[in-house]
Amino acid sequence: MGRREAQKQKRRAAMLAASRRLFERQGYAGTTFDEIAAAAGVGVATVYKYFASKQGIVAALLEPDLQRILDRAQRVIERPPADPGKSMVKLLATFADLGGHNWAGRELLRLTVFPGLINEGELTDFVRRAEAETRRQIAALLRHHQSVGRLHARLPVADATAIIFALLNQHFGEFLFDGKASFSRMFVKLSRRVQWVFADWGAAHKGISS
Numbered sequence: 001m002g003r004r005e006a007q008k009q010k011r012r013a014a015m016l017a018a019s020r021r022l023f024e025r026q027g028y029a030g031t032t033f034d035e036i037a038a039a040a041g042v043g044v045a046t047v048y049k050y051f052a053s054k055q056g057i058v059a060a061l062l063e064p065d066l067q068r069i070l071d072r073a074q075r076v077i078e079r080p081p082a083d084p085g086k087s088m089v090k091l092l093a094t095f096a097d098l099g100g101h102n103w104a105g106r107e108l109l110r111l112t113v114f115p116g117l118i119n120e121g122e123l124t125d126f127v128r129r130a131e132a133e134t135r136r137q138i139a140a141l142l143r144h145h146q147s148v149g150r151l152h153a154r155l156p157v158a159d160a161t162a163i164i165f166a167l168l169n170q171h172f173g174e175f176l177f178d179g180k181a182s183f184s185r186m187f188v189k190l191s192r193r194v195q196w197v198f199a200d201w202g203a204a205h206k207g208i209s210s
Contacts (some may be wrong), residue, residue: 015047027107028111033054066133070137089191092168095168138161151202152202168190174186
C-alpha cells in the first residue's frame with residue numbers, strides 16, 4: 001500500500017471511529033455530518049467524499065461484524081455438530097457478534113433488521129445482502145444434514161430455510177424492541193424453539209410430504 005492510500009485509509013478509519021463515538025453518545029438521529037467532521041479533524045466535504053450518507057457510515061461500521069459472522073458461520077457449515085438442531089443453534093449463535101461495540105446499544109441494530117421499514121438507500125442494500133447470505137448459509141447447513149441422512153430426504157430446504165430465518169428475525173425483533181430483554185435470554189428461547197422444529201424434520205419422521 002502506497003503512502004497516499006495509507007493516508008486515505010487512516011482518514012477513513014478516523015471518521016468511522018468518530019461516528020461510532022458520536023452514535024454511542026448522542027444517537028444516530030442526533031448526529032450530524034458537521035459533528036462527525038469536527039470530531040475526526042477533517043472538513044465536512046471530506047466526510048461526504050468518503051460517505052454519501054449517514055446510512056453509508058453505518059454500513060461501513062457494521063461490515064466487519066457481518067463478515068466475522070459469515071466467516072464463523074461458514075466454519076460451522078464445514079464442520080457441523082452431528083445433531084442437526086444443535087448445529088443450527090451453533091450457526092445462529094454467531095449472530096451474538098451483533099452485540100458488538102459498533103452497535104451503539106440497540107439503535108443501529110434496529111436500523112438493520114427489517115429492510116425498508118426504518119432504513120433506506122445504502123443501508124437497505126447492506127441489510128438485503130446480509131439477509132441473502134444468512135439464508136444461503138442456513139440452507140447449506142440443512143442440505144449437508146440432508147445429504148448424510150440426518151434430515152428427511154424430502155424436507156423442502158427452501159421452506160425449512162424460511163422457517164429458521166423467520167424464527168431468527170422474530171426473536172431478534174423481540175430483543176430489540178423490548179428494553180428489558182437480554183440477548184442471552186432471547187437466544188435461549190430461540191435455541192429451544194429451533195430444536196423443537198428439528199425434532200419434526202428428522203430422517204425417520206413420516207409427516208413430511210414432497
